[in-house]
Amino acid sequence: QSALTQPASVSGSPGQSITISCTGTSSDVGGYKYVSWYQQHPGKAPKLLIYEVSNRPSGDSNRFSGSKSGNTASLTISGLQAEDEADYYCSSYSNSATYVFGTGTKVTVL
Amino acid sequence: EVQVVESGGGLVQPGGSLRLSCAASGFTFSSCWMHWVRQAPGKGLVWVSRINYDGSSTTYADSVKGRFTISRDNAKNTLYLQMNSLRAEDTAVYYCVRGTVRGGATTMFDYWGQGTLVTVSS
Numbered sequence: 071q072s073a074l075t076q077p078a079s080v081s082g083s084p085g086q087s088i089t090i091s092c093t094g095t096s097s098d099v100g101g102y103k104y105v106s107w108y109q110q111h112p113g114k115a116p117k118l119l120i121y122e123v124s125n126r127p128s129g130d131s132n133r134f135s136g137s138k139s140g141n142t143a144s145l146t147i148s149g150l151q152a153e154d155e156a157d158y159y160c161s162s163y164s165n166s167a168t169y170v171f172g173t174g175t176k177v178t179v180l
Numbered sequence: 181e182v183q184v185v186e187s188g189g190g191l192v193q194p195g196g197s198l199r200l201s202c203a204a205s206g207f208t209f210s211s212c213w214m215h216w217v218r219q220a221p222g223k224g225l226v227w228v229s230r231i232n233y234d235g236s237s238t239t240y241a242d243s244v245k246g247r248f249t250i251s252r253d254n255a256k257n258t259l260y261l262q263m264n265s266l267r268a269e270d271t272a273v274y275y276c277v278r279g280t281v282r283g284g285a286t287t288m289f290d291y292w293g294q295g296t297l298v299t300v301s302s
Contacts, residue, residue: 071242073224104285106288106289108225115275115292116275116289117292118288118290121290127290159224159225166239167230168239168240168241169227169286171217171225171226172224174225
């Protein structure tokens with residue numbers, strides 16, 4: 071049950087697009103379509119952004135999109151805004167009916 | 181409105197026990213799988229445990245297996261986490277989380293409580 075690997079930090083200017091990677095193994099990310107992404111502002115609970123690799127909850131911003139290739143999933147934030155400055159976590163279903171989160175990525179808006 | 185509200189956190193000595201509760205409302209609790217996720221101060225999210233609809237199936241992270249027990253009371257719309265043999269490394273905010281299930285697995289953690297802080301220290 072090792073954590074999925076994410077870059078510690080990613081930054082971008084307002085209006086730009088950034089991508090956060092999430093690397094696992096064939097036992098988690100690569101083996102299932104059950105990758106999800108979460109946004110967490112300081113002192114707040116995480117919020118679901120993307121589920122099942124690329125689906126957005128209804129009514130949520132379409133600036134967030136997800137994809138997966140092999141053992142690596144990705145979250146792209148388009149049209150970066152100041153309010154997007156937060157921590158982001160990926161998550162995946164894993165073998166033996168367990169779940170694993172990524173190490174987390176701090177997004178900074180320059 | 182969907183709500184999950186945790187309680188029961190606090191300061192406990194190493195080796196001690198604590199029971200967390202999570203009161204759910206705004207959805208059909210007995211139809212949902214539920215999870216506990218924790219976050220140590222300044223650290224990332226870590227999945228802890230999961231329970232299915234009726235409590236007949238549970239799974240745990242290796243780090244808590246044999247020490248923690250997840251359970252539920254569907255009549256009271258309440259989720260529990262019994263934590264025994266607590267260690268300093270169990271210090272964290274514990275989140276109660278609803279999971280949506282497809283194909284026999286949780287595919288998203290869609291509603292999170294605000295968390296309850298557990299501090300293990302002498």
